[in-house]
Amino acid sequence: MATVAEQMVRILRECGVRRIYGIVGDSLNPVVDAVRRTPGIDWVHVRHEETAAFAAAAEAQITGRLTVCAGSCGPGNLHLINGLYDAHRSGAPVLAIASHIPSGQIGTGFFQETHPEQLFAECSHFSELVSQAEQMPRLLRIAMQTAVGKGGVSVLSIPGDVAERRAVGTADETVHLVEPSPVVPRDAAIEELAEVLDGSGKVMLFAGAGCRDAHDEVMALAGRLLAPVGHSLGGKEWIQFDNPYDVGMSGLLGYGACYEAMHEADRVVLLGTDFPYDGFLPQAHTVQIDTNPAHLGRRTPLDLAVHGSVKETLAAVLPRLRQRTDRSYLDRMLREHARSLEKVVDAYTRDIEHRTPIHPEYAAAVLDEVAADDAVFTVDTGMGNVWAARYLTPNGRRRVIGSFRHGSMANALPHAIGAALSSPGRQVVSISGDGGLAMLMGDLLTLSLYDVPVKVVLFNNASLGMVKLEMLVDGLPSFGTDHTPVDFSAIAAACGIWSTRVDHPGEVRSALSKAFEHPGPALVELTTDPNAMSIPPKITSEMLRGFALAASKTVLNGGVGKMVELARSNLRNIPRP
Numbered sequence: 001m002a003t004v005a006e007q008m009v010r011i012l013r014e015c016g017v018r019r020i021y022g023i024v025g026d027s028l029n030p031v032v033d034a035v036r037r038t039p040g041i042d043w044v045h046v047r048h049e050e051t052a053a054f055a056a057a058a059e060a061q062i063t064g065r066l067t068v069c070a071g072s073c074g075p076g077n078l079h080l081i082n083g084l085y086d087a088h089r090s091g092a093p094v095l096a097i098a099s100h101i102p103s104g105q106i107g108t109g110f111f112q113e114t115h116p117e118q119l120f121a122e123c124s125h126f127s128e129l130v131s132q133a134e135q136m137p138r139l140l141r142i143a144m145q146t147a148v149g150k151g152g153v154s155v156l157s158i159p160g161d162v163a164e165r166r167a168v169g170t171a172d173e174t175v176h177l178v179e180p181s182p183v184v185p186r187d188a189a190i191e192e193l194a195e196v197l198d199g200s201g202k203v204m205l206f207a208g209a210g211c212r213d214a215h216d217e218v219m220a221l222a223g224r225l226l227a228p229v230g231h232s233l234g235g236k237e238w239i240q241f242d243n244p245y246d247v248g249m250s251g252l253l254g255y256g257a258c259y260e261a262m263h264e265a266d267r268v269v270l271l272g273t274d275f276p277y278d279g280f281l282p283q284a285h286t287v288q289i290d291t292n293p294a295h296l297g298r299r300t301p302l303d304l305a306v307h308g309s310v311k312e313t314l315a316a317v318l319p320r321l322r323q324r325t326d327r328s329y330l331d332r333m334l335r336e337h338a339r340s341l342e343k344v345v346d347a348y349t350r351d352i353e354h355r356t357p358i359h360p361e362y363a364a365a366v367l368d369e370v371a372a373d374d375a376v377f378t379v380d381t382g383m384g385n386v387w388a389a390r391y392l393t394p395n396g397r398r399r400v401i402g403s404f405r406h407g408s409m410a411n412a413l414p415h416a417i418g419a420a421l422s423s424p425g426r427q428v429v430s431i432s433g434d435g436g437l438a439m440l441m442g443d444l445l446t447l448s449l450y451d452v453p454v455k456v457v458l459f460n461n462a463s464l465g466m467v468k469l470e471m472l473v474d475g476l477p478s479f480g481t482d483h484t485p486v487d488f489s490a491i492a493a494a495c496g497i498w499s500t501r502v503d504h505p506g507e508v509r510s511a512l513s514k515a516f517e518h519p520g521p522a523l524v525e526l527t528t529d530p531n532a533m534s535i536p537p538k539i540t541s542e543m544l545r546g547f548a549l550a551a552s553k554t555v556l557n558g559g560v561g562k563m564v565e566l567a568r569s570n571l572r573n574i575p576r577p
Contacts, residue, residue, distance in 0.1 A: 004133045004158075005030040006038065007167035008097075011140055012068060013041040014174045019059075019421060020044065020097070021052035022070035027099035027160030031070060044421065045449070046414070047442035049076055053083020053096065054411050055418030058378065058401050060092035062419050066148055066177060070097040073160070074112030078119065082408055084153050085123040089405035091151035095143055096120065103131060103159040120155040127155040134168040141175050148177045183291045185308035185316070193313070194320035196287060196304050200267035202329040203227040206250070206258075207310075209234035210272015210290060214311035215396070218271060219243065221314050226324045228333040230258030232275050233385070233404050237394045245330065246567070247337040250280045253389040256567070257337035264329075267303075272310040275299055276405075289313050331574045338567040358505045360459050360528040364391035364431075367457055370512045372427040373397055378415035380436035381407050382467075384459060388431055410439035416454040417446055427455070427516065434460040435467075437488065447521035448496040455515050456523040458488055461530035482530075492523040499523040 002010070009031065012020075019042045024032045035043045046052045052069040060067040069084075071077030077098035087094040098116035100106070105113070117129040126146040130136045136158070143154035185193075197203060203225045211218055211231075215238060222229050222245040229245040231238075233253060240246055248256020262268055263282050270288040274295040275281065281300045288296050289306045296305040306313055352362045364387035371377070373395060379388040379402035388400055401419065403411040416430035437458055447454055464481045492499035498518045502511045508526065515522035 002167045003030060003034065003163065004130075004136050004165050004167050005034040005163040007169075008136060008140060008158075008163075009034040009038045009041060011137065011175060012095075013038060015144060015177055016065055017041060017068050017095075020068045020070055021046055021055045021418070022097075023047075023049055023052070023072065023076065025072035025076055027101060027163075028070055028072040028076065028097075030160060030163040031097060031099065031158075044417075044446075046417070046446050048440055049079035050083045050410070051414035051417065051440055051443045051446070053080045053087060053094070054414030055083075055421070056094045056096075057083060057087035057090060057092040058415035058418035059422040060087065060094050060418075061090060061401055062376065062399065063422050064093075064179075066093045066095060066144055067418070067422075068095045068097065070099070072099050073101045074114050077116050077157075078114060081120065081123060082406075083411075083414070084120065084155070086403045086406040086408055086411060088123045088125075088153040090403075092153075093147040093151060094153050095147055096124075096153060096155045098155055098157040099163065100129070100157050100159040102161045104161075106159070116155065116157040120153070120157075124153040124155045125150045128157070130156060130158040130162055133162060133165045136162075136167075137169055144175060144177055149180055151180075180291075182309040182312045183307060184312045185306050189306050189308070190313070190316045191320070192304060193287065193289075193306055194317050197225065197267070197269070197317070198320075198322055200285075202265045203267045203269065204261045204265035204333075205229045205245075205269050205271060206231065206262060206273060206275070207235040207239040207271045208232045208273020208275060209238065211235055211310050212238045212272075214272070214309075214314060215239060215242070217311050217314035217318070219245070220318055221321075224318060224321050224323055226327050226330045227269075228257070228261040228330055228337075230256075230261060232273050233389055235271075235273060236389065237398060237400050241394045241396050245334075247333050248341075248567075249389060251275070251277050253386050254280070255390060256340050257333050260336055261333040264333075270300075271314075327574070334567070334571060334574060338564070338571055341564040341567050353505050356504060356527075357461070357529040358502070358508065358526050360387055360461070360526070361391065362505055363457075363459065363508050363526050363528060364388070366508050367391070367429070367431075367512060368393050370509060370516060371398075371429055372516075375399075375427040375429055376401065376416075376419045376423065377429050377431055378402065378412045378419060379431045380412040380433045381409050382433050382435065382464070383461075384412065384431045384433045384436070387459070409433075410436040412436055413440055413443055413454075413456065416456070417443065417452055420452045420454050421450070428453070430454055430456045432456055432458045434458060434462065434483075434486065434488065435464045438486070441488075441491065444492055444495045444497060444521075444523075451520050453519065454521050455518075456492070456521070457512070457515075458523060458525045459528050460486070460488060460525050461528045462486070463530040485527075487525075489523060489525040492525075497521045497523055499525065501525045501527070503527050 049071040056067040056069040147154040228247040248258040250258040374397040412430040420428040489499040489501040
């Protein structure tokens, strides 16, 4: 007779789960032992449970399938919480197994007692306690379907003694997980949308991650309305490539003419984005299309809210729209976009191949050229986000994963572990900062243990660059942000990982090429300029507090890599007068 833990593991396997990330221990041991005895599902031993949750989040985002992480009672599963917040805010279908103290001790203040079903409630759609063996299959079904159906985290807490009990019912139950179907708006909503768009003057489109499957439809709409197209960081990988209407990105890491186009437009259309920085939005004359009704209108007042998938909504409205012929607004924004990018290019192209410390912009541009066309990039929060946003060239095949909504440090390496294990044969590059890598550096050992071929590209400026910037712009002397230089390549080598340290920009390309050719894990440490910083596309009087201020008053305007070439090529599409 199977145990409850065996029953759980077998159901997970039958639902397509291929690995569980976590750390073994005490109340979780029955589950881990069930994995050992169940073919077709593996246990991935990480060095910190936070890594387990981040890795599961990345695997879920790459594959679109349910993934699983686990932690032992008390401190063990509590370590999951940061990665689970990230997964939940990213809409990644993740199930966390939070083992618990013995069921008879719950409520007594027992050793390591917490209440995980309460602790994880804020970062999950579903968080419940299994107190009886007969409960487990049903609660597991609900947890899995909720994570997949709503997009986000479910948590199942289970005491170790309950996991060891005899299972009730079959241990080979198959659960058919149903993904949500596309949301098609009512015909009346489509008709109203068509009337609003046709009745508007200058229209600008702003695309987010909800445009993942709608690139062609967004381009068709832009062509019909002759509208410039901007994007959020989450929308960059889905919308910037093959885009003759591109005017760049808005937000704290933004560039180009996106902000100007948005604020000059008579109508802004938000497409599949819950863009959080309302200070960059015009707060007027806006239409929003989103699959999540809760997103509609929560960042800006709306003239029209449409509940629907971007792809289906645009496909339905396009036949009802007239073809415009006046390109003056679009062409002017394309020219402004190219000009704004050209103004900042020279600072990062003049003699930088010989200047030290290495300009991180130069290193990011070389990385973009050397990396594979279908590479998965995972990006640490901080200045790494800036270099990824401005230098990685999307092409419809590359992926960029980061803690873009939760904003956690240390996410890049664990994200890369999940991405690589779920995508064998695909190049996975972790763009890490020295601050982020140091926080979860122990999981370099995970790369070595499993020979995970992640390529860690470490931008080491011996500083918490973004934090230093925040303090400086608040008029505070930087304190606690600069650190004694560390040779991370030596640490990686001690972990059994191929590594190299690069101090001269002329060696960047060859070091990256060697790392990418190496069959196993590799780390390239780049000693970069700590003074390289970036500003958003528009500074307003409202940006007076918090991170908005920190990102607003910096010393450089940021490079843009190949994006200036894209902007120039788009100018060739403008008809001559």
